[in-house]
Amino acid sequence: MTVTQDVDLELAGELRVVLGRLVRRxxxxxxxxxxxxxxxxxxDRAGSTSIGDLATAERVRPQSMTQTIADLEAAGLVxxxxxxxxxxxxxxxxxxxxxxxxxxxxxxxxxxxxxxIAEDLSESERRLLARALPLLERLSESA
Amino acid sequence: MTVTQDVDLELAGELRVVLGRLVRRxxxxxxxxxxxxxxxxxxDRAGSTSIGDLATAERVRPQSMTQTIADLEAAGLVxxxxxxxxxxxxxxxxxxxxxxxxxxxxxxxxxxxxxxIAEDLSESERRLLARALPLLERLSESA
DNA sequence: TATTGTTATACTCTATAACTATA
DNA sequence: TATAGTTATAGAGTATAACAATA
Numbered sequence: 001m002t003v004t005q006d007v008d009l010e011l012a013g014e015l016r017v018v019l020g021r022l023v024r025r026x027x028x029x030x031x032x033x034x035x036x037x038x039x040x041x042x043x044d045r046a047g048s049t050s051i052g053d054l055a056t057a058e059r060v061r062p063q064s065m066t067q068t069i070a071d072l073e074a075a076g077l078v079x080x081x082x083x084x085x086x087x088x089x090x091x092x093x094x095x096x097x098x099x100x101x102x103x104x105x106x107x108x109x110x111x112x113x114x115x116x117i118a119e120d121l122s123e124s125e126r127r128l129l130a131r132a133l134p135l136l137e138r139l140s141e142s143a
Numbered sequence: 144m145t146v147t148q149d150v151d152l153e154l155a156g157e158l159r160v161v162l163g164r165l166v167r168r169x170x171x172x173x174x175x176x177x178x179x180x181x182x183x184x185x186x187d188r189a190g191s192t193s194i195g196d197l198a199t200a201e202r203v204r205p206q207s208m209t210q211t212i213a214d215l216e217a218a219g220l221v222x223x224x225x226x227x228x229x230x231x232x233x234x235x236x237x238x239x240x241x242x243x244x245x246x247x248x249x250x251x252x253x254x255x256x257x258x259x260i261a262e263d264l265s266e267s268e269r270r271l272l273a274r275a276l277p278l279l280e281r282l283s284e285s286a
Numbered sequence: 287t288a289t290t291g292t293t294a295t296a297c298t299c300t301a302t303a304a305c306t307a308t309a
Numbered sequence: 310t311a312t313a314g315t316t317a318t319a320g321a322g323t324a325t326a327a328c329a330a331t332a
Contacts, residue, residue, distance in 0.1 A: 009249050025283055063292075121281070131275075306314085
């Protein structure tokens with residue numbers, strides 16, 4: 001139990017509390033689930049992917065991802081395609097509407113988070129946040 | 144629509160995605176709701192507080208906070224006390240068990256977040272995260 | 287027999303609406 | 310009439326369990 005560890009506990013506690021508030025706030029402002037936007041962005045970057053892979057990447061169960069994809073498909077934002085190599089797998093890809101949505105969403109995010117970043121943070125603070133983001137990313141993927 | 148704003152949109156998008164994954168991860172590892180721990184911590188710092196004030200601070204509806212407090216009370220972690228000055232208000236305070244729980248929780252958080260911080264981040268990265276936390280805090284409280 | 291995905295169902299957390307009691 | 314809190318109910322998001330189809 002080193003001094004460093006105490007600091008880590010403190011950090012972890014504060015981070016947890018802040019995350020809760022930020023996410024509730026985001027959910028309230030943002031109409032659609034965090035996962036939906038996240039999946040669209042991932043498909044845009046990674047191209048067509050299987051449901052199972054998406055589930056693993058987003059850290060949800062395959063069944064939940066099935067539901068998410070069903071929602072996105074109903075909205076016409078993604079399309080399914082049978083994997084020619086493996087009849088069990090279904091490849092998911094972004095439709096044109098999905099790409100448009102992704103683009104529009106970038107504007108909609110101006111909603112408050114981008115605006116809060118622009119208004120409440122100084123230039124140097126924004127740089128600091130940008131540098132801290134990859135750390136959060138790594139924490140979220142930590143084994 | 145300045146260059147800075149484009150950067151903000153980018154930041155906002157990435158932050159949103161990362162938050163989603165982190166919170167799902169936290170929920171999976173951590174047994175109880177983020178709000179519960181957050182409320183206990185707040186009571187510990189601020190002393191007895193009304194349900195409405197807690198709701199405002201945590202950015203949930205008073206009805207939701209009523210439920211949260213009912214849960215915490217059922218678990219013996221908080222107690223109610225009538226406000227001597229205003230018969231409508233109920234003051235909530237931490238019980239001894241609540242303080243113990245809060246203390247234990249600090250150890251439990253070693254679960255993975257603190258551990259991830261300790262193992263996956265370097266000393267300088269931890270310092271960076273610590274500096275970025277107040278920024279996230281401010282964003283979560285942005286009007 | 288193992289893996290991919292689906293359907294059915296339940297749980298958790300928060301929201302809205304309607305109500306009671308005090309100011 | 311306005312405010313603090315409660316009860317009842319619904320909704321969103323994700324989980325577990327059981328199943329079908331393919332490997």
